Amino acid sequence: MCSPDHFAARLRELEADKQRLQAEVARLTALLGPAAGTGPVATADRYDAQAAHCLPLSILDNMPAMIGYWDTELHNCFCNQAYSTWFGLEPAQIAGRHIRDVIGEERYQLNLPYIEAALRGEAQAFERAIPSPDGKVVRNALAEYVPDVVDGTVRGFFVQVSDISSVKQAQLDLRASEEKLRGLFELSPLGIALTDMNGRFIEFNEAFRKLCAYDADQLKALDYWQLTPEKYAAEEARQLDALARSGRYGPYEKEYRRQDGSLVPVRLNGVLVAGADGERHIWSIVEDISESRRLEADRRVAASAFEAQVGIMVIDSERRIVKVNRALVESSGYAADELLGQTPSLFRSDRHDAAFYASMWQGLAQAGVWEGEVWDRRKDGEVYPKWVSITAVKGESGETTHFVATHIDISERKAAEQEIQNLAFYDPLTALPNRRQLRDRLHHALALSVRNQLRGAVLFIDLDNFKTLNDTLGHTAGDFLLQDVARRLASCVRDGDTVARLGGDEFVVMLEGLDLDPGVAADQAKAVGDKILAALKEPYQVGDHKCHSTSSIGVALFGNPHDSMDEVLKQADMAMYKAKAAGRDALCFFDPAMEASLLKRALLETDLRRAVEEKQFLLHYQAQIAGGDRLTGAEVLLRWQHPELGMVSPADFIPLAEETRLIVPLGQWVLETVCRQLAVWACRPELAHLTIAVNVSAHQLRLPDFVARVLAVLVQSGANPQRLKLELTESLLVHNVEEVIGKMSELKAAGVGFSLDDFGTGYSSLSYLKRLPLDELKIDQSFVRDVLVDPNDAAIARTVVALARSLGLGVIAEGVETAAQRDFLAASGCHAYQGYFFSRPLPLEQFVAFAEKFAAELEDAGP
Numbered sequence: 001m002c003s004p005d006h007f008a009a010r011l012r013e014l015e016a017d018k019q020r021l022q023a024e025v026a027r028l029t030a031l032l033g034p035a036a037g038t039g040p041v042a043t044a045d046r047y048d049a050q051a052a053h054c055l056p057l058s059i060l061d062n063m064p065a066m067i068g069y070w071d072t073e074l075h076n077c078f079c080n081q082a083y084s085t086w087f088g089l090e091p092a093q094i095a096g097r098h099i100r101d102v103i104g105e106e107r108y109q110l111n112l113p114y115i116e117a118a119l120r121g122e123a124q125a126f127e128r129a130i131p132s133p134d135g136k137v138v139r140n141a142l143a144e145y146v147p148d149v150v151d152g153t154v155r156g157f158f159v160q161v162s163d164i165s166s167v168k169q170a171q172l173d174l175r176a177s178e179e180k181l182r183g184l185f186e187l188s189p190l191g192i193a194l195t196d197m198n199g200r201f202i203e204f205n206e207a208f209r210k211l212c213a214y215d216a217d218q219l220k221a222l223d224y225w226q227l228t229p230e231k232y233a234a235e236e237a238r239q240l241d242a243l244a245r246s247g248r249y250g251p252y253e254k255e256y257r258r259q260d261g262s263l264v265p266v267r268l269n270g271v272l273v274a275g276a277d278g279e280r281h282i283w284s285i286v287e288d289i290s291e292s293r294r295l296e297a298d299r300r301v302a303a304s305a306f307e308a309q310v311g312i313m314v315i316d317s318e319r320r321i322v323k324v325n326r327a328l329v330e331s332s333g334y335a336a337d338e339l340l341g342q343t344p345s346l347f348r349s350d351r352h353d354a355a356f357y358a359s360m361w362q363g364l365a366q367a368g369v370w371e372g373e374v375w376d377r378r379k380d381g382e383v384y385p386k387w388v389s390i391t392a393v394k395g396e397s398g399e400t401t402h403f404v405a406t407h408i409d410i411s412e413r414k415a416a417e418q419e420i421q422n423l424a425f426y427d428p429l430t431a432l433p434n435r436r437q438l439r440d441r442l443h444h445a446l447a448l449s450v451r452n453q454l455r456g457a458v459l460f461i462d463l464d465n466f467k468t469l470n471d472t473l474g475h476t477a478g479d480f481l482l483q484d485v486a487r488r489l490a491s492c493v494r495d496g497d498t499v500a501r502l503g504g505d506e507f508v509v510m511l512e513g514l515d516l517d518p519g520v521a522a523d524q525a526k527a528v529g530d531k532i533l534a535a536l537k538e539p540y541q542v543g544d545h546k547c548h549s550t551s552s553i554g555v556a557l558f559g560n561p562h563d564s565m566d567e568v569l570k571q572a573d574m575a576m577y578k579a580k581a582a583g584r585d586a587l588c589f590f591d592p593a594m595e596a597s598l599l600k601r602a603l604l605e606t607d608l609r610r611a612v613e614e615k616q617f618l619l620h621y622q623a624q625i626a627g628g629d630r631l632t633g634a635e636v637l638l639r640w641q642h643p644e645l646g647m648v649s650p651a652d653f654i655p656l657a658e659e660t661r662l663i664v665p666l667g668q669w670v671l672e673t674v675c676r677q678l679a680v681w682a683c684r685p686e687l688a689h690l691t692i693a694v695n696v697s698a699h700q701l702r703l704p705d706f707v708a709r710v711l712a713v714l715v716q717s718g719a720n721p722q723r724l725k726l727e728l729t730e731s732l733l734v735h736n737v738e739e740v741i742g743k744m745s746e747l748k749a750a751g752v753g754f755s756l757d758d759f760g761t762g763y764s765s766l767s768y769l770k771r772l773p774l775d776e777l778k779i780d781q782s783f784v785r786d787v788l789v790d791p792n793d794a795a796i797a798r799t800v801v802a803l804a805r806s807l808g809l810g811v812i813a814e815g816v817e818t819a820a821q822r823d824f825l826a827a828s829g830c831h832a833y834q835g836y837f838f839s840r841p842l843p844l845e846q847f848v849a850f851a852e853k854f855a856a857e858l859e860d861a862g863p
């Protein structure tokens, strides 16, 4: 392809030819002028003239242009070889002939206007395609008619016809080439700019303008340096140096600052050219490389992402591995070259069947993506879980060319999940299902039992002695014991049954698949329950200790459509309490009456808590009489003034207060009230000698600071310790006797007295009875009641009196309701009494009135 420069040079050559030709014609005209001045040149003359001017004629013959001379009569005077050859004649055959005869009528008519103009002395020039006389050749010709004027008279005219086909073609080619270049210039996606050596823009294409984001006019007012950030100054200098040395610069990359201040990365190439004016200019090709930079950045990101922590492999459409990253190599245990060319089935474990993989590939084919948990095998054989995500990569025509699979090793996460699962659903000490798991299984079992028309049972198991063992032997031993219990329970049930630990020493066994008949189902559950009772009763070897424990089991059956999980668990719990109440080491079934009583108890508990907060209690005082006529003091008995139920008996609420430990704040309140009362009575001579007996519960006495509490109350109230008598029950002396003796001794030393309540009903050991710092024994009212009719009770009463005497203790009988009872007791040596015969428990004011009356009567009786 010709360059624009080449065309320009060629045009210049042609132009020079033309000018030379014209100059030659002019010269010949001048030369021929005198010779032709006598008239038309005859043929013979031509040769004469040629002879006279052989050089010019030979030149004319050798010129490519057709040259001829015609007189005013339009007869040919001469023509050169090119002219005659065009017409297929010799010059001599043309000489003297009329122009019409030579060129033909048609062309003559065509040229006539030019001929006439020439004859008028007007030079003519026109371009025309002229066919050869035989019509075979058509030439683009420049025809010139030059009048031959001598002294103002036209003597003829010269015709010169130059073949300008090649010039024309060159012009056409040049124009086409220029248009092509212009099109390329304008349409080029690359920016193209021409600048002078000062960087001022002479020309630029649209792509360049867009790249710089300036209007064309704005850009023309700028120079190259205004687009170039300062930081490129050094590099620019190097490129200019290269341009000066080699005529080229670049390629190099830099940035242009756009009109909005943003920077656009570009790659430049340039050449130095000489302009038409001889000035040096620079053509620059400027490529916007934002996209390629972004792609490069993407590629770098993709490359670094490929080498991420996640295992990645690329599979081709034939399912062959074509690329793996380091993470995949590390997690699989295979070297990269062991994997390349293989199929992913290399990793397969036996955890998934063929259908699993078939559905994976089917999912990929349909959606182009698949993800899920896959258990694969490492090179060393270990099977481990992965989270696999596969994406199909599509080609331009939509066909799948590759698959990219990411593998995340989730073995640690799985282990953590399992751990969480264990923590959430299993008891860490025994590894048995915990409450949550039990509820889950029971939920299913309830539905299943109804559907399968079978029954099930929940056995609520509580160890009877665990707390004591745990306190005595320590928590490690306690834990060991619980683990042993778990093992024994598991050995008592079938595989499908559930053994759960709810916490502490509470276990639940859930039996499924029992008979639909409730009676038979109860027998089946009892059989398992009895087995459990026996198993848990076996001695436990805890370190060096051999321990014994029994259990209480409550059983609730299920299998009715309306059974609810909470209800069944509650029923079994209630039945367990019934077993406890029945003396422990027992199994009880739930029955509705028990439910009602337990419900009542639950409500009472709620009320009792509120009562303690709101202090709904008061004290009644029951007189204690010595020798039948001397008021020595009173026992205070707690009364609950319930806002709705009225007066609630302590027999109903004291056991509940004990169980809920509400007895501790309640007992404290009693002690404080009594001591304040003693302090009041101390100021009244008729009452100052009276003692007050206060019942102390086991929970109070076991408080580590019990002694300090009692002493603090005495100090705060100002009561005389000698007027305070604490009543303890025998059951208090079963555990930690030494500790109890220590506490009693401390208080005894402070002046506080002690009475042993309900004596004869418990298991008092004579050995430590001697060591207790007691003041009196209290004969339980159950012996007094029948003392006159039951010889055993009478014997017990007499024995207690004798025992008290032998120990140097006082003795008081409670529940004395009749004079006969009093008389019998008096005859047996007991001279202190408490009972309805003397007084019922009375509110404070009434008791004070009773005491005043008693004192007055005594005074009246006199000594």
Ligand SMILES: Nc1nc2c(ncn2[C@@H]2O[C@H](COP(=O)(O)O[C@H]3[C@@H](O)[C@H](n4cnc5c(=O)[nH]c(N)nc54)O[C@@H]3COP(=O)(O)O)[C@@H](O)[C@H]2O)c(=O)[nH]1
Pocket (backbone or CB within 6 Å): 622, 635, 636, 637, 638, 639, 649, 650, 651, 654, 667, 670, 694, 695, 696, 697, 757, 758, 781, 814, 815, 816, 817, 834, 835, 836, 837, 841
């Ligand atoms: N820890 C505390 N226990 C207390 C307190 N107040 C009372 N109680 C204990 O509640 C049980 C029931 O007491 P209560 O219903 O008050 O019965 C006592 C007397 O009312 C009753 N009693 C007295 N004399 C007779 C009688 O002649 N016949 C008869 N049937 N009952 C009679 O005996 C109960 C006295 O019991 P005791 O304490 O064993 O002396 C009872 O166990 C109370 O101890 C308290 O503040 N704290």
